[in-house]
Amino acid sequence: MPETVRPTAGAPPSRLVLWDVDGTLLRAGEVASAAFTRAVEAIVGRPVRHRVRMSGKTDPQIVGELLAEAGVPDPKRHVTAILARLQVELRGAGPVIAARGEVLPGIRELLPTLHADPRFLQTLLTGNLAPNARVKVGAFGLDRWLDLEVGAYGSDDADRRNLVPVALERVARRRGRRFEPGAVWVIGDSDNDLACARAAGARCLLVGTGRATREELLPLGADATLADLSDVAGVVALLAG
Numbered sequence: 001m002p003e004t005v006r007p008t009a010g011a012p013p014s015r016l017v018l019w020d021v022d023g024t025l026l027r028a029g030e031v032a033s034a035a036f037t038r039a040v041e042a043i044v045g046r047p048v049r050h051r052v053r054m055s056g057k058t059d060p061q062i063v064g065e066l067l068a069e070a071g072v073p074d075p076k077r078h079v080t081a082i083l084a085r086l087q088v089e090l091r092g093a094g095p096v097i098a099a100r101g102e103v104l105p106g107i108r109e110l111l112p113t114l115h116a117d118p119r120f121l122q123t124l125l126t127g128n129l130a131p132n133a134r135v136k137v138g139a140f141g142l143d144r145w146l147d148l149e150v151g152a153y154g155s156d157d158a159d160r161r162n163l164v165p166v167a168l169e170r171v172a173r174r175r176g177r178r179f180e181p182g183a184v185w186v187i188g189d190s191d192n193d194l195a196c197a198r199a200a201g202a203r204c205l206l207v208g209t210g211r212a213t214r215e216e217l218l219p220l221g222a223d224a225t226l227a228d229l230s231d232v233a234g235v236v237a238l239l240a241g
C-alpha cells in the first residue's frame with residue numbers, strides 16, 4: 001500500500017467524494033423496490049406487474065418507466081403524486097431496511113475513515129429522492145459520516161448526468177469550498193454512475209457490488225473498477241491520489 005502524506009492541520013479538504021447509495025453503500029432489500037410498485041398502484045389505481053431496471057436511475061426516471069410499461073395514458077400527470085407517495089411508503093421503512101437489507105463490504109470502515117481524514121469531504125450523489133436516501137443510509141447509521149446537506153439527489157433532477165454540478169454548487173454555497181472536477185470522485189455501481197461523472201469531468205470508481213460484477217464493469221473504462229471496497233486503505237490511497 002502506498003504511503004500517503006497527511007496534510008497539515010487545518011488544511012481544507014482536497015477531495016470531494018460523491019457516493020451512490022443502492023448497490024454501492026448498501027442494499028435496501030425488497031421493501032424499497034416494492035415501494036415503487038405500491039406508490040404507482042396507489043396513484044393510478046391499477047396493478048403494476050412490470051418491472052424496470054432501477055440500477056443507476058433516478059426515482060423520477062424509474063416512475064416514468066413504470067408508468068410507460070404499465071401503459072398509463074398521460075404518465076407525466078402522475079409523477080409528482082407518485083413521488084410524494086413513494087416518500088410516504090419509505091418514511092417508516094428504516095427498521096425493515098435495517099433488518100432485511102445490508103451494508104456492503106468495507107463501507108462500515110471506509111465511511112468513518114474518510115470522515116476522520118481532513119483531505120476528504122463526502123456526501124451522496126444518488127437517484128433517490130433526498131428524504132428516501134436519508135431513510136436508507138439512516139437505517140444503518142451511515143448518515144453520521146456523510147454531509148447530506150450538500151448532496152445531490154433524484155429530487156434535484158431526473159437526469160443523473162446533471163447531478164455533479166448540483167453537489168458542487170451546494171458544497172460551494174453551504175461549506176465555502178470549491179472543487180475542480182478532477183478533484184471529485186463519483187463512486188457507484190453502474191454505467192449511469194460513470195455517465196454522470198463523465199458529464200462533469202469528475203473521476204469515477206465503479207464497484208461490482210450492485211447488479212454488475214467487476215468483470216462486467218471493467219470494459220466501461222472507469223478511472224478505477226473494484227470488486228468491492230473491502231481494501232479500505234487501498235481505496236483511501238486511490239481517492240487521495
Ligand SMILES: [Mg+2]
Nearest residue numbers: 020022023056
Ligand atoms: Mg447504484
